[in-house]
Amino acid sequence: MKILFITQILPYPLDSGGKIKTYQTVKALSRKHQVWLVCFAPESLPLLMIEKMRRVCYRVEIITSLYPTAQFKEIKMFIFKSIFSFLPFMVCRYRSREMKNLVEELVRKEKFDAIHIDHLNMAFYLPKKKNCLYILDEHNIESDLNWQIFCREKLNKFKLFSFLEWGKIKIYERRIVPRFDYWLAISNEDKKKLINLGAKEKNTFVAPIAFKPRPLFKFNKDRPLILFVSSLDWWPNKDGFWWFYKNVFPLVKAKIKNINFVVIGKNAALEMRNLMNEDKNLKVIGYVKNLEPYFRKTNVFIVPLRSGSGIRIKILKALSHGLPVVATRKGAEGVVKRNGQGLILTDNPQNFARTIMELINNEKKAQALSREGIDFMKKNYNPQKADNILRKVYH
Numbered sequence: 001m002k003i004l005f006i007t008q009i010l011p012y013p014l015d016s017g018g019k020i021k022t023y024q025t026v027k028a029l030s031r032k033h034q035v036w037l038v039c040f041a042p043e044s045l046p047l048l049m050i051e052k053m054r055r056v057c058y059r060v061e062i063i064t065s066l067y068p069t070a071q072f073k074e075i076k077m078f079i080f081k082s083i084f085s086f087l088p089f090m091v092c093r094y095r096s097r098e099m100k101n102l103v104e105e106l107v108r109k110e111k112f113d114a115i116h117i118d119h120l121n122m123a124f125y126l127p128k129k130k131n132c133l134y135i136l137d138e139h140n141i142e143s144d145l146n147w148q149i150f151c152r153e154k155l156n157k158f159k160l161f162s163f164l165e166w167g168k169i170k171i172y173e174r175r176i177v178p179r180f181d182y183w184l185a186i187s188n189e190d191k192k193k194l195i196n197l198g199a200k201e202k203n204t205f206v207a208p209i210a211f212k213p214r215p216l217f218k219f220n221k222d223r224p225l226i227l228f229v230s231s232l233d234w235w236p237n238k239d240g241f242w243w244f245y246k247n248v249f250p251l252v253k254a255k256i257k258n259i260n261f262v263v264i265g266k267n268a269a270l271e272m273r274n275l276m277n278e279d280k281n282l283k284v285i286g287y288v289k290n291l292e293p294y295f296r297k298t299n300v301f302i303v304p305l306r307s308g309s310g311i312r313i314k315i316l317k318a319l320s321h322g323l324p325v326v327a328t329r330k331g332a333e334g335v336v337k338r339n340g341q342g343l344i345l346t347d348n349p350q351n352f353a354r355t356i357m358e359l360i361n362n363e364k365k366a367q368a369l370s371r372e373g374i375d376f377m378k379k380n381y382n383p384q385k386a387d388n389i390l391r392k393v394y395h
Contacts, residue, residue: 001033001394004106006125007118008094010041010062012052015266015287016231017313018139021186021209022118025137027056028210028383028390029116034058036110038103040065040094061106063099083161088168090121090142100125114394123176135393136180137207140309141193143169148307149235173197182393186310187334205392209313210383215322216295217370219363225260226252226356227298227323229291229314233267236308240331241272244304244352245282251353253281256360262298264288295321299360303331304352311335315343316381319373324359324366326352342373 011022029035037057041050043064054060082092103125106112114133117123120142126134146166153159177183178198184207185191195201228244230237241263252259259281263272266287273284288294301318303325311334318325325332325343332345339345344359346352359366 001113002111003029003033003035003114003116003394004103004110004112005029005035005037005057005116005118006103006122007037007039008122010039010045010049010053012049013289015289018119020313020317021139023056024209024386025116025118025207025390026053028387029394030056030058033394036106036112037061038099038106039063040096040099061102063096063102065096079161083164086168087124088121088142088165088172089161090165090169091124091172094121095124103127117180120173120176123179126179130179133182134180135182135184136177136194136199137184138190138194138310139186141173141190141197142309143173144193145236145307145309148309152239152307184389184393189334190310205389207389208381208386209316210386211316211320211377211381212383213320213322213374213377215370215374216292217298217322217324217366218296219366220297220299221360221363223258223260223297224256224299224360225262225294225297227294227301228261228263228265228304229301229318230263230265231267232263232265232269232272236305237265238269238272239307240303240305240328243306244302245275247349248304248352248356249281251350252356255357259360262294264291264294291317292321295323298323299366300356301325302356303327305331306347308333316377319343320377320381322370322374324369325373326355326359328352336376340372341376342369344369 005026007022011019014020014023026035035057036059038061041062041064079089082089085092107127112132114135116135118137119139143166146162146169150159150162150166153162174197183194183199183204185194188206191204191206194204249261261282263284268284276282276284301323303312303315305328312331315325315335319342327343327345328347329345332343336343344355
């Protein structure tokens with residue numbers, strides 16, 4: 001089949017969960033189909049990154065733009081203007097006349113069998129006249145995410161903006177979701193939510209992200225390390241970090257004096273980085289291309305999120321490397337619902353700290369959890385299972 005794959009940002013380098021998922025989907029489709037990738041990319045992106053995708057896809061078309069990757073201070077005026085638009089900010093941020101003209105031209109010249117929309121906000125570029133299959137690939141249920149942010153945030157301008165954005169997204173979802181022929185969700189929870197928004201149950205599938213297990217865990221009691229990996233400009237990740245640092249980490253540090261808490265991720269706030277001046281047990285690192293050296297030193301991988309939608313791909317990455325994982329129930333949502341399979345779940349700060357300390361002090365338990373995680377990934381997130389789902393859509 002000839003597929004027009006429209007996504008919001010070039011899925012390379014693989015420095016976020018969203019990019020990993022998109023890249024794996026594109027790669028899987030390209031093995032049997034002709035994939036034309038259309039997306040945004042920042043002007044500063046090295047040409048090598050684009051060439052990486054051109055080796056995977058039949059054709060890659062890039063529109064350079066500041067807004068998809070810009071930080072709040074660079075687009076706050078744009079955010080202000082979006083308040084007076086009927087469209088949610090998540091759509092306005094990716095509106096581009098150049099992109100719209102490109103898509104219209106490709107659709108006019110080429111006879112595509114399917115248009116694959118990766119992220120709901122890119123549905124803005126669907127042709128008005130439908131002459132092929134429409135597939136929606138959702139990473140999150142955006143209205144659900146914004147509602148959680150609204151509920152968590154203190155009373156301020158951002159809370160009010162989140163409420164306004166939630167309402168706009170809800171209307172947008174109910175209008176756009178039913179336009180598609182097939183729907184791909186990232187978890188069973190999100191599948192149910194998509195169906196409630198108008199997706200047809202028989203054509204809605206959960207598409208697992210494939211990981212090849214590579215055990216790296218080594219029990220290390222002498223220099224224990226807690227690892228948190230995330231994009232630190234995403235609100236749920238920032239909120240999760242502060243909840244853990246203020247409520248859980250002090251309890252661990254009081255009992256294990258030589259504990260190290262390493263935070264890896266791009267766009268950490270200055271306030272977060274400045275903590276290292278006062279706390280010698282904390283290390284905040286920027287983007288790291290190869291995480292394996294850190295995985296080899298990690299005792300416990302944490303996912304302390306209190307909000308979010310979809311699934312945390314970082315959990316799957318950690319489990320595929322055999323790391324024992326401690327997470328909140330929201331952090332593990334879409335992956336597991338109970339303890340076991342490589343994870344221990346708790347929302348209580350005292351229990352969270354106690355679990356971390358037990359895994360640091362109890363090698364037998366840590367090793368057993370590590371093995372459970374590897375077995376879980378082999379069974380549920382293997383390439384064959386992912387390919388089978390895509391074949392149901394692209395048959």
